[in-house]
Amino acid sequence: xxxxxxxxxxxxxMVGQRFIQLxxxxxxxxxxxxxxxERSAGKKYSHAARWYLEGNIPDRIKDMEVKxxxxxxxxxxxxxxxxxxxxAREIEPRFAEAGFMVCSNAGAYRMGExxxxxxxxxxxxxxxxxxVQQDSRGWDGxxxxxxxxxTVMITLPFKPIYDSFGISRVFISTMQALSGAGxxxxxxMAIVDNLIPFIKGEEDKVETEVLKILxxxxxxxxxxxxxxxxxxxxxxxxxxxxxxxxSLETQEKVDIEEIKKALxxxxxxxxRLRLPTAPEKPIIVREEQDRPQPRLxxxxxxxxxxxxxxxxxxxxxxxxxxxxxxxxxxxxxxxSVLNAELLVNKKKV
Ligand code: NAP
Numbered sequence: 001x002x003x004x005x006x007x008x009x010x011x012x013x014m015v016g017q018r019f020i021q022l023x024x025x026x027x028x029x030x031x032x033x034x035x036x037x038e039r040s041a042g043k044k045y046s047h048a049a050r051w052y053l054e055g056n057i058p059d060r061i062k063d064m065e066v067k068x069x070x071x072x073x074x075x076x077x078x079x080x081x082x083x084x085x086x087x088a089r090e091i092e093p094r095f096a097e098a099g100f101m102v103c104s105n106a107g108a109y110r111m112g113e114x115x116x117x118x119x120x121x122x123x124x125x126x127x128x129x130x131x132v133q134q135d136s137r138g139w140d141g142x143x144x145x146x147x148x149x150x151t152v153m154i155t156l157p158f159k160p161i162y163d164s165f166g167i168s169r170v171f172i173s174t175m176q177a178l179s180g181a182g183x184x185x186x187x188x189m190a191i192v193d194n195l196i197p198f199i200k201g202e203e204d205k206v207e208t209e210v211l212k213i214l215x216x217x218x219x220x221x222x223x224x225x226x227x228x229x230x231x232x233x234x235x236x237x238x239x240x241x242x243x244x245x246x247s248l249e250t251q252e253k254v255d256i257e258e259i260k261k262a263l264x265x266x267x268x269x270x271x272r273l274r275l276p277t278a279p280e281k282p283i284i285v286r287e288e289q290d291r292p293q294p295r296l297x298x299x300x301x302x303x304x305x306x307x308x309x310x311x312x313x314x315x316x317x318x319x320x321x322x323x324x325x326x327x328x329x330x331x332x333x334x335x336s337v338l339n340a341e342l343l344v345n346k347k348k349v
Pocket of ligand 1: 081181
């Protein structure tokens with residue numbers, strides 16, 4: 001198949017760099033446009049970006065010129081957006097209106113009534129909201145979003161539990177990595193020897209996004225899942241990898257071994273379709289009493305698997321466990337690339 005031309009908006013940032021890494025030698029996509037703010041536009045990528053990932057900037061990318069974020073100046077069919085939310089709010093609709101498929105990481109449109117908020121293993125059928133969106137907005141392109149980085153890590157394990165046993169109430173406490181706040185996000189003096197029990201807007205995102213993703217698409221809108229959910233979000237001094245402790249109440253009383261089996265056996269549409277970025281298994285269940293841990297488990301299956309451990313009985317609700325995943329891969333750029341692969345497979349682009 002001919003490769004599809006793609007661009008990355010916000011290419012110099014933490015998530016933008018992950019996009020560059022994941023799109024290198026991609027079988028469906030050819031990355032041929034990089035864009036960022038006026039600060040970076042006109043410079044070679046290697047001069048504009050402070051590369052923070054392991055390994056070097058790919059040779060093909062380092063001399064590429066960073067452009068301004070302008071739909072008239074970029075040539076691509078899909079744009080991956082790693083823009084701050086406020087910037088995304090203004091810019092993404094201009095791209096969609098101009099006919100681009102926008103795969104966005106930003107929070108700006110995730111909860112929009114006609115905007116798919118996708119985890120391809122969980123709600124691939126929500127992709128059909130694209131037609132609703134294009135009809136209602138008169139766009140040739142569309143905006144497709146992936147969830148907040150904390151939402152992905154828990155919604156993946158919720159899916160098999162929700163489908164098999166129902167979920168009625170949930171408590172979540174997150175321990176979120178520094179890269180989740182971007183390179184200049186949290187000063188070292190604020191986080192070394194410390195943790196910060198507040199991440200602006202994060203608890204609200206987790207508490208609402210899960211319900212939309214687990215909701216039912218009725219052909220015109222989403223009927224949200226009926227789950228009561230409470231989240232505490234904390235920033236900790238880990239570079240990559242969000243860890244989340246979860247306690248939940250199931251609708252049907254269930255044995256812990258049945259929960260583990262449902263998690264272990266779970267696969268979704270990306271696995272069936274063998275999409276290039278899909279991990280062989282989206283959920284890994286570990287039995288050691290001290291796993292998962294960020295340094296040991298965040299890179300599992302290329303950073304695209306969520307690792308679940310310490311699955312045990314909860315004395316107040318029914319079951320509790322720990323979930324961990326790579327926030328800039330499964331929680332951001334990898335999630336968006338997987339969404340785009342689904343778009344291609346479903347012939348939406
Ligand atoms: P970041 O490191 O701060 O990078 C921001 C990028 O946006 C840079 O390329 C920057 O370009 C560009 N930018 C900033 N202001 C701009 C403007 N006014 N006009 C055009 N471009 C502008 O942020 P990040 O962590 O990569 O996050 C990007 C987005 O992904 C955010 O919406 C974030 O909430 C979301 N997200 C992040 C994660 C994560 O784990 N980090 C996970 C899920 C979702 P310059 O370098 O030229 O300034």
